[in-house]
Amino acid sequence: MSFNRIVFIVLDSCGIGEMYDAAEYGDQGSNTIGNIAKAVGGLNVPNLERLGLGKIHPLQGVSAQVEALGSYGKMAELSAGKDTTNGHWEMMGIKLDKPLPTYPDGFPRDLMDEFERRTGRKTLGNYPASGTEIIQDLGEEHMKTGSPIIYTSGDSVFQIAAHEEVIPLEELYNMCKIARELLVGEHAVGRVIARPFIGEPGNFTRTANRHDYSRDFGRTVLNEMDEAGLAVVGVGKIYDIYGGSGVNGKASTNGNMDGVEKTLEQMKQVEKGMIFTNLVDFDALYGHRNDPEGFAKSILEFDARLPEIIAAMKEDDLLILTADHGCDPTTPGTDHSREYVPLLVYGKNATGDLDLGTRSTFADLGATIAENYGLKSTALGESFLSQIVKG
Ligand SMILES: O=P(O)(O)O[C@H]1O[C@H](CO)[C@@H](O)[C@H]1O
Ligand SMILES: [Mn+2]
Ligand SMILES: [Mn+2]
Numbered sequence: 001m002s003f004n005r006i007v008f009i010v011l012d013s014c015g016i017g018e019m020y021d022a023a024e025y026g027d028q029g030s031n032t033i034g035n036i037a038k039a040v041g042g043l044n045v046p047n048l049e050r051l052g053l054g055k056i057h058p059l060q061g062v063s064a065q066v067e068a069l070g071s072y073g074k075m076a077e078l079s080a081g082k083d084t085t086n087g088h089w090e091m092m093g094i095k096l097d098k099p100l101p102t103y104p105d106g107f108p109r110d111l112m113d114e115f116e117r118r119t120g121r122k123t124l125g126n127y128p129a130s131g132t133e134i135i136q137d138l139g140e141e142h143m144k145t146g147s148p149i150i151y152t153s154g155d156s157v158f159q160i161a162a163h164e165e166v167i168p169l170e171e172l173y174n175m176c177k178i179a180r181e182l183l184v185g186e187h188a189v190g191r192v193i194a195r196p197f198i199g200e201p202g203n204f205t206r207t208a209n210r211h212d213y214s215r216d217f218g219r220t221v222l223n224e225m226d227e228a229g230l231a232v233v234g235v236g237k238i239y240d241i242y243g244g245s246g247v248n249g250k251a252s253t254n255g256n257m258d259g260v261e262k263t264l265e266q267m268k269q270v271e272k273g274m275i276f277t278n279l280v281d282f283d284a285l286y287g288h289r290n291d292p293e294g295f296a297k298s299i300l301e302f303d304a305r306l307p308e309i310i311a312a313m314k315e316d317d318l319l320i321l322t323a324d325h326g327c328d329p330t331t332p333g334t335d336h337s338r339e340y341v342p343l344l345v346y347g348k349n350a351t352g353d354l355d356l357g358t359r360s361t362f363a364d365l366g367a368t369i370a371e372n373y374g375l376k377s378t379a380l381g382e383s384f385l386s387q388i389v390k391g
Contacts, residue, residue: 001316001349001389001390002316002372002373002374002385002389003316003317003318003347003349003350003372004272004314004316004317005267005270005271005272005273005274005275005314005316005317005318006273006274006275006317006318006319006320006369006372007263007267007274007275007277007309007313007317007318007319007320008274008275008276008277008320008322008365008369009263009277009278009279009309009319009320009321009322010088010091010238010276010277010278010279010322010323010324011279011282011299011302011321011322011323011342012084012278012279012280012281012282012283012284012287012323012324013032013282013283013287013323013324013325013326013327013336014032014033014282014299014323014326014341014342015030015031015032015033015323015325015326015327015328015337015339015340015341016031016032016033016034016056016057016074016323016326016339016340016341016342017030017031017034017057017074017339017340018030018031018337018338018339018340019076019077019338019339019340020076021338022337022338022339024338025082025337025338026333027082027326027328027331027337027338027339029331030326030328030331030337030338030339031057031326031328031339032287032295032323032326032327032328032329032337032339033057033059033299033342034057034058034059034060035292035328035329035330035331036292036295036296036299036328036329036330037059037060037061037062037296038060038330039292039293039296039329039330040292040293040296041060041061042060042061042062043059043060043061043062043296043299043300044061044300045061045062045299045300045303046303047303047304047306047307047310048062048299048303048306048321048344049062049063049066050066050068050069051068051069051070051072051306051321051344051346052066052068052069052070052071052072052344052353053072053342053344054066055068055072055355056072056073056074056342056343056344057074057340057342067352067353068352068353068354069346069352069353070319070344070345070346070347070350070351070352070353070354071343071344071345071346071350071351071352071353071354071355071356071384071387071388072342072343072344072345072354072355072356073343073355073356073357073358073359074340074341074342074343074358074359075322075340075341075343075358075359075360075361075362075364075365076340076358076359076360076361076362077090077325077338077341077361077362078090078095078360078361078362078363078380079094079095079096079097080096080097080098080099081096081099081100081156082325082326082336082337082338082339083100083155083156083190083325083336084155084190084191084241084283084324084325085100085155085156085190085191085214085215085241086100086190086325087323087324087325087341087362088238088241088242088278088324089217089220089241089242090361090362090363090380091322091324091362091363091365091366092220092221092222092242092246092363092365092366092369092378093220093221093363093366093367093370093377093378093379093380093381094217094218094220094363094378094380095361095363095380096217099156100155100156100188100189100190101156101186101187101188101189102152102154102155102156103128103152103189104128105127106126106127106128106150106152107126107150107152107158107187108187111182111183111187112126112150114182115150115175115178115179115182118178118182119148119174119175119178121146121147121148121167121175122145122147123147123148123149123150124138124141124142124145124147124148124149124150125138125149125150125151125161126150126151127151127152128151128152128153128154129151129152129153130153130288130289130334131151131159131161131195131206131288132206132289134149134151134161135149135161135195135197135204135206136202136204139163139197139201139204140201142161142162142163142166143163143166143201146166146167148160148161148162148167148172148175149161149162153335154333154335154336155190155191155335155336156189156190156191157189157190157191157192157193158179158183158189158191158192158193159192159193159195160172160175160176160179160192160193160194160195161195161196161197161206162175162194162195162196162197163196163197163198163199163204164196164197164198164207164209165198169194169196169209172194172196173194173211175194176192176193176194176211176213177213179192179213180192180213188215189215190214190215191212191213191214191215192212192213193210193211193212193213194209194210194211194212194213195210196209196210208252208254211240212237212240212241213240213243214240214241214242214243215243216243216245219246219378220242220245220246220366220378221246221366221367221369221370221375221377221378222242222245222246222247222276223245223246224246224370224373224375224376225246225273225274225369225373225375226246226247226248228373228375230272230273230274230373231248231249231270231271231272231273231274231275232246232247232248232249232273232274232276233247233248233249233250233251233266233270233273233274233275233276234247234249234250234251234276234277234278235250235251235253235259235262235263235266235275235276235277235278236251236252236253236259236262236277236278236279236280237278237280238250238276238277238278241278247276249266249270251265251266255281256279256280256281256282256298256301256302257301257305259277259278259279259280260279260302260305260308260309262277263275263277263309264308264309264312267309267312267313267317268312274369278324279302281298282295282298282299282327283327285298286298286329287326287327287328287329287334287336288327288334288335289329289334290329290330290331290332290334291329292329292330294329295329310346313347313348314348315348315349316347316348316349317347317348318345318346318347318350318372318388319344319345319346319347320343320344320345320365321342321343321344321345322341322342322343322344322362322365323341323342324341324362325337325338325339325341326338326339326341340358341362343356343359343365345388347388349389349390350388350389350390351387351388351389351390354387354388356384356387356388359382359384360382361380361381362381363378363380363381364381364382364383364384365381366378366380366381367380367381367382367383368381368383368384368385368388370383371383371385372385
């Protein structure tokens with residue numbers, strides 16, 4: 001027996017406890033969902049609980065005394081890093097041995113000179129910052145000079161922030177393409193990101209016209225699926241994360257709840273293949289903003305939509321919920337954290353109440369998907385398909 005469709009949802013940043021090597025990343029004690037649960041006096045997530053969330057790791061307010069509807073476990077990241085890029089590519093079979101380059105002191109001057117020469121604009125910033133803060137700090141100067149704001153973070157990212165009425169979107173996207181061309185070799189960052197915003201000094205807000213330009217790390221299970229004629233529909237930023245490689249359909253979203261809507265819409269349309277959704281609000285609105293209350297509310301909001309997703313599932317559909325890294329909003333830093341990620345797998349025809357244990361790589365997902373569709377798996381990862389198929 002195999003599953004006809006897979007609904008794969010990444011709860012961006014929802015890590016579930018420090019990994020064995022968290023100390024190397026300065027992330028001892030990080031536990032995104034666990035510390036959020038504590039901070040709000042317990043999480044009330046009956047639907048995630050029923051899927052087995054409380055059985056993965058003790059979480060305040062989430063019972064482990066349930067007969068889980070599906071299988072549950074957690075996964076370690078084998079790649080060096082704790083970034084969206086590493087996390088997602090590893091899920092589909094690629095391990096990144098070397099950490100992606102980061103720029104705690106900004107990007108080298110010669111690189112910036114070349115960027116300025118090719119874009120015809122000077123630049124502002126060029127240091128690690130929170131995106132919402134740096135536009136408040138430099139936005140007014142940007143409006144006066146027309147120079148884009150360049151910033152990075154603990155992630156391997158080159159981010160370009162610009163007011164939509166100062167630098168038109170088309171030009172901003174073109175600047176990102178130029179940056180992408182320049183950021184190669186030792187400076188091959190994971191992503192170049194367009195961060196447009198609108199508003200007046202003192203009251204700038206970012207728009208949904210964000211756009212990510214990922215590096216290509218090689219062939220993944222998504223390419224195998226695509227070439228086998230299976231649907232691979234990216235909802236939210238999935239298309240961008242894989243640079244479109246192997247993703248043959250897409251739906252953009254303007255928030256987590258819209259992401260759920262678009263997933264439900266795709267579930268009405270896709271015949272065979274995968275609906276691959278990333279819900280980024282957890283990360284962008286709450287994790288990086290150190291807002292545990294907001295994060296908790298957002299988890300509750302998602303939990304409340306789970307019954308709809310489950311009701312829309314056909315007999316031979318499979319639901320996979322996981323995350324790409326942590327971003328503990330209760331720790332002083334605002335960057336991602338090196339954590340295990342939860343793994344919840346449910347299907348009307350899949351085994352219930354099964355412990356999948358601690359997986360040694362996110363790539364077990366890619367291997368499972370490949371086996372399910374009879375595709376060549378990437379070398380990395382071990383399929384758990386036979387365990388979840390009802391015997
Ligand atoms: O602070 P903002 O701009 O939201 O940026 C965050 O979002 C980036 C990409 O997800 C991360 O690298 C982090 O820098
Ligand atoms: Mn992420
Ligand atoms: Mn992030």
